[in-house]
Amino acid sequence: MRISGQWIKSNGGIDWPIVLATIAGGRRIVSELPFLIDTGADQTLLSAEVAALLDLPSARLGGALHGVGSVIDSVVVSTSITLRREDGIDVRFSGLFACCTQPEVLDVSVLGRDILNHFAVVVDHPARSVFLLRDRHHYSITPKT
Amino acid sequence: MIRIAGNTSARPPLEMSIVDDPIECADHTRIREIFDRNYEWHEHHRDAIARVGVGQCVCIAGQRLFVAPSAREVLEMARQAHPEEDGGYYFYYIRPDHGRPTSRNVHADFGAMD
Numbered sequence: 496m497r498i499s500g501q502w503i504k505s506n507g508g509i510d511w512p513i514v515l516a517t518i519a520g521g522r523r524i525v526s527e528l529p530f531l532i533d534t535g536a537d538q539t540l541l542s543a544e545v546a547a548l549l550d551l552p553s554a555r556l557g558g559a560l561h562g563v564g565s566v567i568d569s570v571v572v573s574t575s576i577t578l579r580r581e582d583g584i585d586v587r588f589s590g591l592f593a594c595c596t597q598p599e600v601l602d603v604s605v606l607g608r609d610i611l612n613h614f615a616v617v618v619d620h621p622a623r624s625v626f627l628l629r630d631r632h633h634y635s636i637t638p639k640t
Numbered sequence: 641m642i643r644i645a646g647n648t649s650a651r652p653p654l655e656m657s658i659v660d661d662p663i664e665c666a667d668h669t670r671i672r673e674i675f676d677r678n679y680e681w682h683e684h685h686r687d688a689i690a691r692v693g694v695g696q697c698v699c700i701a702g703q704r705l706f707v708a709p710s711a712r713e714v715l716e717m718a719r720q721a722h723p724e725e726d727g728g729y730y731f732y733y734i735r736p737d738h739g740r741p742t743s744r745n746v747h748a749d750f751g752a753m754d
Contacts, residue, residue, distance in 0.1 A: 533642070
């Protein structure tokens, strides 16, 4: 299984490794969203703008989320995040996801290790490559000749 | 870094499944094509968008820019103007430290203004 991402430039001019995914909402069936690949995140976190898009009932989070130097206010929503494989088949992760409530805290939704741990994650800035690999797809490291 | 504090075992793990329903996959393809068009338009107008949308939510729909103070408002504007593209909008919040403030509830077509 191979899922390709891309490098995009943030508003602050920083390159971000991104993978596109659809998210299920109440009003719309799905919406396409960029997710920052963040192996430093214990779990996937949806940005505050996504809460408006989802229009789903939410509940307070059981445990607090901590960012760098602060506690992140969040709620929990039940939804699914769907990634597209390169062969056109979709891979869906369903369950409870945290959704940030303050727009200024998170510039973009974050794909955390609750999803990333299902894959080998390749984030290669010099080669401008981003891949999530699993099953028959794998990577190897060889010295340059 | 985002860290979960406290008991992390209380939350059930995510369920992973394969979606091979052709209708569902075709809908995903259609939405991604719309998103790609809106994102490409955004990339061509990135600097101008950053100037007018600071401290607000911006949304690209129908390859046009919509700006409003909240995500709900900007999505409502986009849905009224381009309901056929719902699901393929590119929208996000521009933090106040990323530029200058602007007026409220704007929509613009930079292509026509150029």
